[in-house]
Amino acid sequence: xxxxxxxxxxxxxxxxxxxxxxxxxxxxxxxxxxxxxxxxxxxxxxxxxxxxxxxxxxxxxxxxxxxxxxxxxxxxxxxxxxxxxxxxxxxxxxxxxxxxxxxxxxxxxxxxxxxxxxxxxxxxxxxxxxxxxxxxxxxxxxxxxxxxxxxxxxxxxxxxxxxxxxxxxxxxxxxxxxxxxxxxxxxxxxxxxxxxxxxxxxxxxxxxxxxxxxxxxxxxxxxxxxxxxxxxxxxxxxxxxxxxxxxxxxxxxxxxxxxxxxxxxxxxxxxxxxxxxxxxxxxxxxxxxxxxxxxxxxxxxxxxxxxxxxxxxxxxxxxxxxxxxxxxxxxxxxxxxxxxxxxxxxxxxxxxxxxxxxxxxxxxxxxxxxxxxxxxxxxxxxxxxxxxxxxxxxxxxxxxxxxxxxxxxxxxxxxxxxxxxxxxxxxxxxxxxxxxxxxxxxxxxxxxxxxxxxxxxxxxxxxxxxxxxxxxxxxxxxxxxxxxxxxxxxxxxxxxxxxxxxxxxxxxxxxxxxxxxxxxxxxxxxxxxxxxxxxxxxxxxxxxxxx
Amino acid sequence: xxxxxxxxxxxxxxxxxxxxxxxxxxxxxxxxxxxxxxxxxxxxxxxxxxxxxxxxxxxxxxxxxxxxxxxxxxxxxxxxxxxxxxxxxxxxxxxxxxxxxxxxxxxxxxxxxxxxxxxxxxxxxxxxxxxxxxxxxxxxxxxxxxxxxxxxxxxxxxxxxxxxxxxxxxxxxxxxxxxxxxxxxxxxxxxxxxxxxxxxxxxxxxxxxxxxxxxxxxxxxxx
Numbered sequence: 001x002x003x004x005x006x007x008x009x010x011x012x013x014x015x016x017x018x019x020x021x022x023x024x025x026x027x028x029x030x031x032x033x034x035x036x037x038x039x040x041x042x043x044x045x046x047x048x049x050x051x052x053x054x055x056x057x058x059x060x061x062x063x064x065x066x067x068x069x070x071x072x073x074x075x076x077x078x079x080x081x082x083x084x085x086x087x088x089x090x091x092x093x094x095x096x097x098x099x100x101x102x103x104x105x106x107x108x109x110x111x112x113x114x115x116x117x118x119x120x121x122x123x124x125x126x127x128x129x130x131x132x133x134x135x136x137x138x139x140x141x142x143x144x145x146x147x148x149x150x151x152x153x154x155x156x157x158x159x160x161x162x163x164x165x166x167x168x169x170x171x172x173x174x175x176x177x178x179x180x181x182x183x184x185x186x187x188x189x190x191x192x193x194x195x196x197x198x199x200x201x202x203x204x205x206x207x208x209x210x211x212x213x214x215x216x217x218x219x220x221x222x223x224x225x226x227x228x229x230x231x232x233x234x235x236x237x238x239x240x241x242x243x244x245x246x247x248x249x250x251x252x253x254x255x256x257x258x259x260x261x262x263x264x265x266x267x268x269x270x271x272x273x274x275x276x277x278x279x280x281x282x283x284x285x286x287x288x289x290x291x292x293x294x295x296x297x298x299x300x301x302x303x304x305x306x307x308x309x310x311x312x313x314x315x316x317x318x319x320x321x322x323x324x325x326x327x328x329x330x331x332x333x334x335x336x337x338x339x340x341x342x343x344x345x346x347x348x349x350x351x352x353x354x355x356x357x358x359x360x361x362x363x364x365x366x367x368x369x370x371x372x373x374x375x376x377x378x379x380x381x382x383x384x385x386x387x388x389x390x391x392x393x394x395x396x397x398x399x400x401x402x403x404x405x406x407x408x409x410x411x412x413x414x415x416x417x418x419x420x421x422x423x424x425x426x427x428x429x430x431x432x433x434x435x436x437x438x439x440x441x442x443x444x445x446x447x448x449x450x451x452x453x454x455x456x457x458x459x460x461x462x463x464x465x466x467x468x469x470x471x472x473x474x475x476x477x478x479x480x481x482x483x484x485x486x487x488x489x490x491x492x493x494x495x496x497x498x499x500x501x502x503x504x505x506x507x508x509x510x511x512x513x514x515x516x517x518x519x520x521x522x523x524x525x526x527x528x529x530x531x532x533x534x535x536x537x538x539x540x541x542x543x544x545x546x547x
Numbered sequence: 548x549x550x551x552x553x554x555x556x557x558x559x560x561x562x563x564x565x566x567x568x569x570x571x572x573x574x575x576x577x578x579x580x581x582x583x584x585x586x587x588x589x590x591x592x593x594x595x596x597x598x599x600x601x602x603x604x605x606x607x608x609x610x611x612x613x614x615x616x617x618x619x620x621x622x623x624x625x626x627x628x629x630x631x632x633x634x635x636x637x638x639x640x641x642x643x644x645x646x647x648x649x650x651x652x653x654x655x656x657x658x659x660x661x662x663x664x665x666x667x668x669x670x671x672x673x674x675x676x677x678x679x680x681x682x683x684x685x686x687x688x689x690x691x692x693x694x695x696x697x698x699x700x701x702x703x704x705x706x707x708x709x710x711x712x713x714x715x716x717x718x719x720x721x722x723x724x725x726x727x728x729x730x731x732x733x734x735x736x737x738x739x740x741x742x743x744x745x746x747x748x749x750x751x752x753x754x755x756x757x758x759x760x761x762x763x764x765x766x767x768x769x770x
Contacts (some may be wrong), residue, residue: 048726057729079735087730094679094720094725097670099649106741111732113739123741141676155731347687371693382719383681383688385712400693427715441692 001067002194003027003050003085008064009218010054019045023064023217029162032185032195033227036202037215038460039432040237042199044090046215047165049073050196052081064237065317069162083112084162086156090150090171090458096140101132101151104140108159122158130154130184144333146177153184164188165196170204171458174332174486176526178204178520200460202230203242203531206258214239227256238462243489243531247414251279257332260534264542277539280532293320298373298480299344303353306339306504312341315504316353321449326481328491328512331501332526337484341451341503344482345374350392358448375447379454381434385426390418390437393426397445405446410441415473432463449480456487464490488530492516502527551645555654557750562642564757569634571768575623578630585637594644598637605636648672654744678717686710746770 003357005025011018019042027033048054052073055062068075069084089095092339098104105126109119127133130150135143149169156164168187170178186208189195197205207211212229214222214476216237222229231244233253241249244263245256253270257263267273301319305312313336321327321355329337342348343355346362355362357373377382387393393410398404413419416436421429426437442450455467471494474481485491491498491512498515500508508521513536515521529537549684551603553557569581589598609629619624689696689708 003726051730053726053730057726078729079732082730082732083719089723089727091720091723094723097673097728099647099669103649108731110739110741111735113735113737115739116741116743119739119741139673141673141680206669259731345691347690363729366695367690367697368693368695371691374691376688376691378688378691380684380686382716383685383712384692385715386689386708394692397692407612445693543703 001026002031002069003196004065004067005049006065006067008049008062008066010049010062011428012045013059013372015060017062018218020049023220023336025213025220025223026501027163027194027196029194030085030189030192031211032189032197032209033211033213034202034205034209035196035198035213035215036200036237036239038429038462041215041238042218043215044167045218047087047167047196047198047411050163050165051085051087052076052078053087057063079111082108082161083159084161086148086159086161086167087165087167088152088156088169090167092145092152092172093141095152095155096148099139100136101138101140101143101154102136103134104151104155105158108155112159122160126154126157129157129187131180142300144177145172146180146333147287149173149177149181150184153181153361156373156385157188163194163196165198167198168200168458169197170199170201174526175488175528176332179528182208200240200458202240203258206242215395226258231256238460240461240464244535247280247532247535251276260531260538263523263535264538267539273539273542277536279541280536280539295324297322298353298506299357301343301350301353301355304340304343304350306336306343306350307346308339313504314343314350317501317504317506319355319499319506321480321482323480324450324475324478325497326475326483326495327497328485328495329499330485330488330491330525330527335525336504337502338453339504341376341453341482341484344449344451345370345376368400371397372403373447374449374451375442376446376451377435377438377442377453377455378456381431381438384438384441385434388425389423390426390429391422393529394418394440394444397441401445403445408446409444412443415470416440432459432466435459436466437462443474447479450474451482451484453484454486455483456485456490488527492530492532498528502526552749553645554744554746554750555646555651556658556744556746557640557753558646559651559654560754561757562638564761566635567761568764569631569638571764573627575626575630578627578634579733582630582634582637585634585641588641589637592641592645594641597644598640601636601640605633605640609633609636616716650716650742650744653740653742656738657744662738666733678713678720681716681720682709685709685716688712 005023008020009018010020031528035043035046045054049056049066050068054072056078071084072362073081086373096104098107105123106119109122128135130153132154133149135147140148143151158307169181173181182205185195199205206226209225209226212226213220215236219414221237222234230241242258244258248255248257255266257266267276297320299319299321301317304314304317306314316339331337339348342360344357345349346365346367349363357370360370362370375502385393387396395404395409398409413422416439418440421433426434431436456464471481483491483495495512497510498508499506500515500521502525507524508515508518512534516533521531548727589595609632613625613629614633616628648669652669655665656662686696686709694705694708695701696709
């Protein structure tokens with residue numbers, strides 16, 4: 001047994017409820033296990049308990065026993081356990097603390113007092129496995145999110161732990177980065193390393209794992225093979241289910257399917273291809289909520305060019321966003337998405353071309369004026385919280401613009417469930433609550449355009465469900481929404497238009513199904529069609545074949 | 548980063564000797580000549596452009612120093628003070644441009660300094676750009692809400708909007724970092740080096756020359 005939990009309960013110092021509550025678990029060598037659950041279900045505490053940070057680093061009360069590779073974590077300090085079990089933490093920035101990628105990879109080996117020849121051998125192995133050979137001299141802070149994730153993984157791999165844990169490794173990755181990490185994990189599994197992966201985005205990894213453990217309020221509530229664990233009624237656990245499984249459940253089918261082949265097989269068996277196809281095409285027709293191609297333009301961009309450190313980040317971007325539209329801005333990391341959205345309120349000014357917001361040229365209008373018309377909800381809500389109470393935080397914008405509308409703000413407090421939190425410090429809230437505060441704060445000035453930067457990243461199904469409600473409501477109010485996301489399933493559900501960026505250029509602009517049907521564009525942008533789209537295509541092919 | 552042929556320890560001694568020399572001479576011609584030598588060295592190491600960028604920040608301090616010394620004493624003192632600061636700044640610019648922080652910390656570790664101290668020294672340099680990036684994100688997020696922190700007075704007037712989130716994130720970051728370091732064996736005794744700093748004959752030579760020059764200068768000045 002590589003990992004054994006015997007009746008483990010753990011409560012953080014001062015917490016009312018336990019983070020882990022009577023957990024019993026055995027993990028065998030070479031197994032790959034996916035740990036799922038909502039935010040706050042105890043997943044990260046579970047990871048920390050596996051490498052001894054709980055109880056040695058965190059103050060709290062631990063009962064029961066955790067054995068890692070036969071070592072009782074209570075009796076062995078982290079500095080002994082780290083050669084047996086390694087953890088890749090959620091935030092890559094906070095685990096890269098050396099000057100170069102190479103020194104990052106060898107840090108743990110130097111801690112172990114290894115000789116240069118053994119260090120070289122392990123360095124070569126880990127850098128090849130994690131695909132880091134070309135990055136060895138780079139300072140970690142200059143790397144992309146995906147590269148940082150691979151360095152963090154490589155830094156643990158050099159230690160050759162028998163047990164490797166990854167805490168939400170896919171959160172900040174684009175589809176290509178996700179695929180690359182999946183490849184690395186498959187290789188590691190084939191080398192006999194035991195893997196425990198904590199992840200919200202189940203569909204990214206579900207087909208590669210042997211077992212799923214579902215944590216809920218610190219307890220293991222489901223356990224088994226992916227098909228077993230996700231069978232039956234599991235909606236109470238807030239899991240972000242794989243898209244096809246969600247689709248089947250919505251259609252009233254109980255069979256657990258993870259890929260298109262399984263779905264087609266089941267539909268054929270039950271003779272449901274035809275009605276399912278009708279349902280899919282109905283759902284694909286995204287309601288435009290009164291938006292028409294002749295609606296007033298909110299944003300007009302003409303031939304925008306922008307350079308950064310001698311590199312062209314935006315190259316001749318043309319863009320028009322009309323009133324009432326919901327547009328998804330897609331593309332791989334580094335394609336220019338963030339640069340483009342920062343042009344929407346003048347945070348960045350085009351070096352060539354122009355951009356107008358409601359007729360105002362961003363080159364000649366200050367950000368403080370444009371931000372009245374364009375509301376932003378950034379990926380990290382902590383970037384904006386600074387007021388002593390939630391109420392003051394939400395009212396910061398209206399007070400800055402002297403546009404405080406008490407009725408509207410009251411409506412926002414209710415809509416985002418902030419009433420019980422109004423007098424609390426925003427810093428004391430959970431991440432999901434902070435997101436709701438940032439939504440309300442951005443909407444408080446009644447912006448015409450609402451920009452959501454990676455709204456689903458790292459969020460559980462409960463928040464996704466809330467988010468769906470918020471977006472539907474905004475669309476009903478006729479607001480223009482721009483979604484910047486890697487979550488194509490979410491984009492396909494909500495956006496009536498996809499805008500695809502690649503190397504600073506708009507390479508596709510149209511409805512989701514049209515964009516996904518263009519395999520050249522999808523490959524160029526490093527995107528993969530959604531499972532729902534793939535299923536539709538597969539059914540269509542089958543029907544054509546029959547005809 | 549330019550790698551140099553010297554061990555960080557010998558460079559530290561050279562920088563220290565140069566600083567003392569620059570402090571004890573009050574002649575503007577000596578300071579000008581030493582600045583000339585430093586500039587030649589900068590050009591030889593292809594560090595001219597980065598030095599000019601560095602001057603954008605150091606220049607303000609030099610000018611301020613010059614004006615204060617001129618007003619408080621006389622023009623000669625002002626020139627000497629300004630030149631001295633420029634020289635010392637350039638010496639340490641050269642030192643840090645040619646010494647990777649991890650090599651410096653390994654060197655200091657070899658000198659017997661405690662590991663936590665040397666680690667903090669190198670890690671603080673590593674995290675300056677990370678925190679600067681965070682500060683930029685925070686500033687953008689606040690500007691996007693209409694808070695006018697474009698720069699200068701705007702930043703001062705709305706300091707809490709910038710400093711509040713930055714501090715909170717820095718504390719959280721420090722916590723996460725401590726966990727990650729613990730999980731990679733930070734502070735275990737018997738640490739080895741991938742590249743072990745070695746004090747070679749060039750280093751002994753450089754140290755000997757530096758200390759001789761320092762002794763001669765001190766003798767001339769004070770005996």
